[in-house]
Structure formats: structure tokens, C-alpha cells
Amino acid sequence: MKSLGSKKNNLVWLAGKIISSQEAKISILSPTCQYGLNVFEVIRCYLDKKNDQLLAFRLRDHLLRLFRSAKIMRIKPKYTINEIQSIFIKTVAANKYKEDITVRIVLFINESGSWNSEYKGELLISPISRGRTHGFKTGISCCISSWERINDKCLPPRIKTGANYINGRMAQLEAINNKYDSALFLNNKGNLSEAPGSCIFIVKENKLITPPITASILESVTRDSIIKISQEELGISIVERDIDRTELYPCDEVFLCGTTMEIVPVISVDRIRIGNGKIGPITKTIRQKYFNVIKGKINKYKGWVTAF
Numbered sequence: 001m002k003s004l005g006s007k008k009n010n011l012v013w014l015a016g017k018i019i020s021s022q023e024a025k026i027s028i029l030s031p032t033c034q035y036g037l038n039v040f041e042v043i044r045c046y047l048d049k050k051n052d053q054l055l056a057f058r059l060r061d062h063l064l065r066l067f068r069s070a071k072i073m074r075i076k077p078k079y080t081i082n083e084i085q086s087i088f089i090k091t092v093a094a095n096k097y098k099e100d101i102t103v104r105i106v107l108f109i110n111e112s113g114s115w116n117s118e119y120k121g122e123l124l125i126s127p128i129s130r131g132r133t134h135g136f137k138t139g140i141s142c143c144i145s146s147w148e149r150i151n152d153k154c155l156p157p158r159i160k161t162g163a164n165y166i167n168g169r170m171a172q173l174e175a176i177n178n179k180y181d182s183a184l185f186l187n188n189k190g191n192l193s194e195a196p197g198s199c200i201f202i203v204k205e206n207k208l209i210t211p212p213i214t215a216s217i218l219e220s221v222t223r224d225s226i227i228k229i230s231q232e233e234l235g236i237s238i239v240e241r242d243i244d245r246t247e248l249y250p251c252d253e254v255f256l257c258g259t260t261m262e263i264v265p266v267i268s269v270d271r272i273r274i275g276n277g278k279i280g281p282i283t284k285t286i287r288q289k290y291f292n293v294i295k296g297k298i299n300k301y302k303g304w305v306t307a308f
């Protein structure tokens, strides 16, 4: 399997300093190592070639979600939001990337302890180079997973924590094994929830419909951006409501969205073709606008972009 990132020796922030990723070590006795106890964020930085700088997209909003996740998990970050923001910029800038990247910010427990230990959250910031994901141009095929999405009564999907991705792993591996590109989850009420690493929108009679934040989904930053951009810039009506499985098959367009995935069309579900099996016009228009926003080209949303 191809590993992520072109730089083998990138610089990361770990436990108070910038060091080579090859020297970075965490405790094998930590509950993070054993139980996946962490909270994290993935943030995209786009290269602005003209001004030779990187543009981090909605950095503050990602950090706010990191702190919300930490609060629910009762991990107390060692740093304030402002401190993490400046460490983020310092660490990413030290790498002198000249390409689009994603950056992982992880709060984790580095002491030896158990799953219920309440130590302070140590900070890891780790950038990796990242281009477009699979299916960006041509779209992807999805199945409805036989695995149910975790829910707020057991493992809250609202928390961005490593352990939640075991649920995603089961669905994704099953999908790949059955020759699909990815999976869509139904939640414990039988409604559409999200994909293993992204949120979902469908288009029906020119309306954009997406499951509500109570449908066992991560409160996605990209989802929020798409809702705002579509409403405010494109005049598209948005409906946040439960979606039945059988609404998917005859709808006009389906797309997934997330920081890493950006906006990727879904061209079939359970081998049933969606629309004409190509990226739909509304998905295309939203994607164009989204890319103008992330590149800081639309004044109204410049506050979402941190240049450095």
C-alpha cells in the first residue's frame, strides 16, 4: 500500500519542539498506543503559487472542533487554542512545502496509563503532502454498508477520535472487498448517515439535502462550508433532514465532502447509476465555488483562510 506524503523526513511538532518525524517517539505504554485514545483534526493547506505562501482552510474552526472533542473526551490540552494555532504555523512553515498538504493535529496521552487515565493532552502536529483523492475527476462507486454507523449512545461520531475510525475501517474494507470504492453508512435509525471519512449531500429537484448533525455524523467543517456557500453564493436551497436509503437511487446527484476528500461525486450506489453516471451540474458548480473560497478569492470568506 502506498504511504502518504512525499517527504520522508518532514518536521513535526511533538512534546514541545519541532523535530524530524523519524526521531519522533511516543510511549508504547500509553493508552493512545493501546486504545486509540486521542482527539485529532486534519487541516488542508493549499499552495498559493502566486504569492508563494500556504493557505490553511478554516484553521480556527478545526481547532474549535478539536477543543470540543477534547472536552467530551475529558482530555485537557496542554496548550490554548491560540498557542496551538501559532505552533501549527511555525511547524508547517519550517517544512517549506511547495505543494498542497494536509496537517494532522493530534491531542493524545503520552504517559503510561489506561483507557480511563486523565492526563493532559500532549500535542502532535504532523504535515504531509496531499494531492487530490481517488475519484476526484471521475467519481466513485459506493455501497450501503452492512455495518451500522456508531452513535451518540455508544461511541459519539461527533468526537473526532481515532477509535471511531475502526467503524469506518470495517465499512471501507468491506466495500473494497466487494469492488466498490467506498461505503455509505446507515445509522441506528436506518437513515443515511455519512461515509467512513466524509459527509454526504444529495441533489433532488435542484435542492441540496444532507443528513442533520444528529444523524450520527461528524460535524464536518466542509459540510458547513458547502451549506453556507451554496445558500449565500449560489442561491441553492438546503434541507437538513433524515434521508432514506431508497431516496439515494433515483436522486439526481450525490457527492461526498470532507477536508481530505474535498468534493467527490458518487456516480453509483449499490451498482445503481446516479443521474447519468458523471459529475452532476450542481456538484460541479458548488465545487468550483468551493475552490475559489479555499484559495481566498472570494472576499466574503477570506476570514476562513489563514495565509503564512
Ligand SMILES: Cc1ncc(COP(=O)(O)O)c(C=O)c1O
Pocket: 042, 194, 195, 196, 197, 198, 199, 217, 218, 219, 220, 221, 222, 223, 257, 258, 259, 260
Ligand atoms: C467520519 C468523517 N465524517 C466527515 C468528515 C468530514 O469532516 P471535515 O469536513 O471537517 O473534514 C470526516 C473527515 O474528517 C470524517 O472523518
